[in-house]
Amino acid sequence: MSLKVYTMKDGSMSPLKGKTLAVIGYGSQGHAQAQNLRDSGVKVIIGQRKGSANYKLAVKHGFKPVSAAEAAAQADIIQILLPDEVQKAVYESDILPHLKAGKTLIWSHGFNIHFKNIVPPKDVNVIMIAPKGPGHLVRSEFVKGGGVPCLIAIHQDATGKARDIALAHARGVGGLKAGAIETTFKDETETDLFGEQSVLCGGLSALVKAGFETLIEAGYPEELAYFECMHEVKLIVDLFYQGGLSYMRYSVSNTAEFGDMVTGPRIITAKTKLEMKKVLKEIQNGKFAKTFLTELQSGGKNFRAWEAKEKNHPLEVVGRKLRKNMKWIDSKEV
Ligand code: NDP
Ligand code: MG
Numbered sequence: 001m002s003l004k005v006y007t008m009k010d011g012s013m014s015p016l017k018g019k020t021l022a023v024i025g026y027g028s029q030g031h032a033q034a035q036n037l038r039d040s041g042v043k044v045i046i047g048q049r050k051g052s053a054n055y056k057l058a059v060k061h062g063f064k065p066v067s068a069a070e071a072a073a074q075a076d077i078i079q080i081l082l083p084d085e086v087q088k089a090v091y092e093s094d095i096l097p098h099l100k101a102g103k104t105l106i107w108s109h110g111f112n113i114h115f116k117n118i119v120p121p122k123d124v125n126v127i128m129i130a131p132k133g134p135g136h137l138v139r140s141e142f143v144k145g146g147g148v149p150c151l152i153a154i155h156q157d158a159t160g161k162a163r164d165i166a167l168a169h170a171r172g173v174g175g176l177k178a179g180a181i182e183t184t185f186k187d188e189t190e191t192d193l194f195g196e197q198s199v200l201c202g203g204l205s206a207l208v209k210a211g212f213e214t215l216i217e218a219g220y221p222e223e224l225a226y227f228e229c230m231h232e233v234k235l236i237v238d239l240f241y242q243g244g245l246s247y248m249r250y251s252v253s254n255t256a257e258f259g260d261m262v263t264g265p266r267i268i269t270a271k272t273k274l275e276m277k278k279v280l281k282e283i284q285n286g287k288f289a290k291t292f293l294t295e296l297q298s299g300g301k302n303f304r305a306w307e308a309k310e311k312n313h314p315l316e317v318v319g320r321k322l323r324k325n326m327k328w329i330d331s332k333e334v
Contacts, residue, residue, distance in 0.1 A: 003181050003182060003183070004181070004182040005179045005180065005181050005182075006152070006167060006170065006176060006179070006180040006181075006182065007176055007177075007179055007180075008171065008176045008177060010167055010176065011164075011167030011168055011170060011171040011176050011180075012167075012168065012171070013040060013041055013042070013168050013171060013172060014168070015161060015164040015165045015167075015168040016037075016041075016042050016077070016165070016168045016169070016172065019042075019043065019075075019076040019077055020043050020045060020074055020075045020076055020077070021037060021042050021043065021044050021045070021075060021076070021077040021078075021079065021169075022044075022045050022046070022047050022071035022072060022074065022075035022077070022078045022079065023037075023044060023045075023046055023047070023071075023079050023081055024047040024048075024068045024071060024072070024078065024079065024080050024081060024082060024090065024094075024095070025047070025048065025054075025080070025081040025082040025083075026046055026048040026054040026055070026057060026058040026063075026065065026081075027054055027081065027082075027083075027135070028134060028135030028136070029081045029108050029131070029135045029138065030046075030048075030054070030081035030135070031054070031057060031058070031061070031135060031139070032131075032135040032136065032137075032138035032139035032142075032173075033079070033081065033108070033131070033135075033138060033173045034046060034058075034061075034063070035061060035139060035142075036138065036139065036142045036172060036173045036174050037169070037172040037173060039142070040171065040172035040173075041172075042172055044063070045063070045064075045066065045071050045074060045075060046058045046063040046064075046065040046066070046071065047065065047066060047067060047068035047069075047070070047071030047072065047094075048065040048068075049067070049068070050065075067094070068090055068094040068095065069093075069094035069095075069097070069098065072094055072095040072097075072098040072099070073098040075103070076102075076103055076104065077103065077104040077106060077165065077169075078095060078098075078099075078103065078104070078105055078106065079105075079106035079107075079108075079169075080095070080105065080106070080107055081108060084109060084111045084112060085292070085293055085296035085297055087112050087117075087118065088112060088117050088118055091112075091118050099120065099121060099124055101121075101123035101124065101158070102123065102124070102125075102158065102159050103124050103125070104124065104125040104126075104127065104159075104162070104165055105120055105124055105125065105126050105127070106127055106128065106129060106166075106169060107126075107127075107128045107130075107185075108128065108129060108130045108131065109128070109130055109188070109189065109192060110128055110130075110153065110155075110184075110185035110186070110188045110189035110192075111189050111193075111289065113126060113128075113155055113185050114185045114186050114188075114189040114190075115189070115286055115289045117289075117293070120156065122156070122158065123158050124156065124158055125154075125156060125157060125158050125159055125161070125162040125165065126154075126155040126156035126162075127152070127153065127154050127155065127156075127162050127163075127165065127166040127169075128151065128152060128153040128155070128166075128185060128188060129150055129151075129152050129166060129169050129170050129173065129175060129180075130150055130151045130152075130153075130188055130192075131148045131149075131150045131173060131175060132148060132149045132150060132151065133148035133149075138173065138174065141174060141178075142173070142174040145177075146174065146177050146178060147173070147174025147175050147176065147177035147178040148174060148175065148178055149175065149178040149179050149180070149181070150170055150173070150175035150178070150180045150181075151180070151181050151182075151183045151188050152166045152167070152170050152175075152180045152181070152182055152183070153166075153182065153183050153184050153185050153187075153188055154166060155184075155185050167180070190280070190283050190284055193283045193288060194276075194279065194280050194283055197279055197283075197288075198276050198279055198280075204233070207267075208229050208230050208233060208315070209313065209315055211225075211228070211229035212225045212226065212229040212230065212314075212315045213315075215228065215229065216314065222314060222318040223318060223322060225315075225318075226315065226318050226319055226322055227322075230315060230319060231322075236248055236252075239251050239252075320333055
């Protein structure tokens, strides 16, 4: 299946001329997309609750943040960049009352629309521009003159202008410089959840932890285990990023490449793949979304407890200690 990829020639900023765009939430994606859009000539206002570090950051960046409700009232285009589990409540109390016919709602992840947690009125546009990278990269690549690739999707085209607005927005955040791929809310949501659970956040951290534990349980020093199973992941992934698996295999020793071929399939087995298929099913049938929302919307007690426990894993403790001596890595301790 070949997908449509939009580049700079496919979108102009003119559909956003004379419009007010509200970015609701000044967090990871909010601070990045809002600044990029403003630098691209869009009239951007910020809806951000008072009192937090993000409020202060928006002020520092030269915005005059207002409440979500006020921003939604003033704007023609409303972009919701709040955590997924918070969006429904803020949408119902602050945004829905101001959704006049012809306005546009923008998401950066299809979760709430696809799982029908939020069902907007039929007379508004509903679109998605989802940068395929964390907020700080969306901003830093833009400042360097580039952009982060993004996905765009049209869920509802009430005005006949939804695609033009989406392309203008994608251009404004820098996405057209790197290529914007057209997709659907369904495909974006399901593949994004699957990727972060099975490979990126879930799979990779479980792999690193299991490798680290295997070495320390066999009596090797934690410091050595940290370097071999955690620190060097970045060096390998950078090679993937630049030239795929082939470039990694070209770059490492023959010893490492041989070990890769014979051992990799013993670690990630047919059983692992079977489990991945189950994970995908639970994403597709809404079971994951339900479990996630139930936990987070009832206070997130288990979620916080799990987070606290993971923070004290020996891998984390030794890592915090070692990173203090690695001044060049710009360590970020939470
Ligand atoms: P963040 O967690 O960084 O967003 C935090 C923002 O939401 C802050 O402005 C925060 O305000 C506000 N907020 C949190 N809770 C509430 C609340 N109860 N009421 C009102 N405001 C609240 O979100 P992200 O930027 O990570 O995610 C935003 C969207 O972008 C999501 O849909 C996500 O899936 C998507 N996305 C995120 C990516 C990423 O890299 N993070 C990548 C691609 C898509 P305060 O500071 O006051 O708490
Ligand atoms: Mg993702």
